[in-house]
Amino acid sequence: MRAYFDHNATTPIEPEVLDAMLPYLRHEFGNASSIHTPGQRARAAVERARAQVAALIAALPEEIIFTSGGTESDNLAILGAVRANRSSRRHIITTAIEHHAVLHPCRALGQESFDITYLPVDQHGFVTADSLRTALRPDTLLVSIMHANNETGAIQPISELAAFAHEAGALFHTDAVQSAGKISCDVHALGVDLLSLSAHKFYGPKGVGALFLKTGVALKPLLHGGHNFGEPRPGTENVAGIVGLGAAAHFATKHMQNDAVQIRALRDQIESSMLAEFSREICLPNFPLLHEAQSDGARMPNTTNFSFQGVDGEAMVIALDLAGFSCSTGSACSSGTVEPSHVLLALGRSPQMARGGLRISLGRHNTNAEVDSLVRVLIDVVRRLRALSPDAVESVR
Ligand SMILES: Cc1ncc(COP(=O)(O)O)c(C=O)c1O
Known part of the structure; x- marks a missing residue:
């Protein structure tokens, strides 16, 4: 048995999305900028997809710019908005828990003499309105704060x-x-x-995404070329990818509400089983712990994350992989050393606990049986790895 619990990394393409794309990888190969019939058919497909993406986020079709994915959308938003709105404003605010696709362009602007403020988060992973209010200055040009965190699932x-x-x-x-x-x-x-989005996170293809740019907001392109100088994103459109993004947006519009109910129930099953098995000093939740009434709007339905005392996150991911379960750790491996997750550090976790994070992110195809097996195997893996760990403390239970 192989069960996939890493949907925040990427999701499988839905058959309906693949079917929509295939003609544009086969016979419908026109360039959407050509004026002949194959070109016009490709243009029509791109514009249909634009309307589908716009509908997903209640935007206007002309407010959608297609990109190569979340990383490009974030870079285009931050660098493009800052460069187009250069004025006496030299201050940018973001948070300590952003994805590197946001942190790195902000860092690049920091090297161009912009002032960058990184807002902290509270112990649940939330940015507080007070901290933003205090950080805002008369020369603040841009604030970039993520909607849902990829590691903890906290919704800002x-x-x-x-x-x-x-x-x-x-x-x-x-x-x-x-x-x-x-x-x-x-x-x-x-x-x-x-607003940045990426198709492969919601059952669409990799390498395609979109940036919502509100009407009237100025943006400088990152790339130059194409028919009209200053086009927000020039270059021949990735027609099949864009069609896939549109189909995934349409699919999500129809299914996401029901999927969320089913996925949340599976997530809750994992959390209650782990918390019943281990004491809080052994099994530390890295997701927002809130009252039931508040929790629905403040957490992603599909994401859970624990640190286990005395256990390395990577060792857990490898042990689970050998047993047939794909999960992930937030830690990034660079030059042979596993860095603690910057997100978990920002939550106040110790470097050891921040290296021990295990992220389980569910999707629409996960089943009760898969969750039961995952819980059983994970409990066993944590026990075995703790038995081998010189750092493991005894549970007080
Ligand atoms: C919060 C967040 N932003 C941006 C990205 C980058 O998206 P993409 O993989 O489409 O470049 C990711 C991907 O993991 C993400 O989780």
Whole structure:
């Protein structure tokens, strides 16, 4: 048996999405910029997809820019908005828990003499309105705060945060790569100027995404070329990929609500089993612990994350993989050393616990039987690895 629990890394393509794409990899090969019939058919497919993506986030079709994925959308949003709106404003605010697709362009701007503020998060992984209010300055140009965190699943109060940013005259971008297609991401309700999303996180193909750019917001392109100078994203369109993104957006519009109910129940089953088995000093939840009434809107239905005392996250991922389960750790392996997750460190976890994070991210094809087996195997893996660990402390239970 092989069971996949790493849907925040990527998801399988839905058959309906693949079927929509295949003609554009076979006979419908026109260039969407050509004026002849095959070109017009490709253009029509791209525009249909644009409308489907717009519908997913309640935007206008002309507010959708296709990109090569979440990383490009984040870079285009941050670098493009800052460069187009250069003024006396030299300050950018983001958070300590962003994906590197946001942190690295911000760092690059820091090297170009912009001032960058990294907001902290509370112990549940939330950015507080107070910390943003305190950080905002008269020269703040852009605030970029992610919608849902890829490691903890914490959902930030974006509409409230965006309202504060706007009061200060700043633009607001949100990285919705982990939320779009899984929960409602209505750009009006969120009140954002820019929003990034990526097809492969919601049952679409890899290497294609979109940036929502609110009407009237200026953006400088990162790439140059194409028919019209200054096009936001020039180059021949990835027609099959864009069609796949559109089909995935359409599929999500139909299914995400029901899927979330089913997926949340499976996630809760994992969490209650692990917390019943181990004491809190052995098994530390890295997801927001909230009252039931609050939790639905503040956590992704599909993401759970634990650190296990005395156990290395990577060792757990490898042991689970050998047993047929694909999970992940937030830690990035670089030059032979496993760095603790910057997200878990920001939550206040010790470096040891931040290296021990195990992320389980569920999807629409996971079953009760898979979850039962995962829990059984995970309990066994944690016990075995702790028995071998010189750092393992005794449970007080
Ligand atoms: C929150 C977040 N932002 C951005 C990205 C990058 O997206 P892509 O893989 O499409 O470049 C990811 C991917 O893991 C992500 O989780």
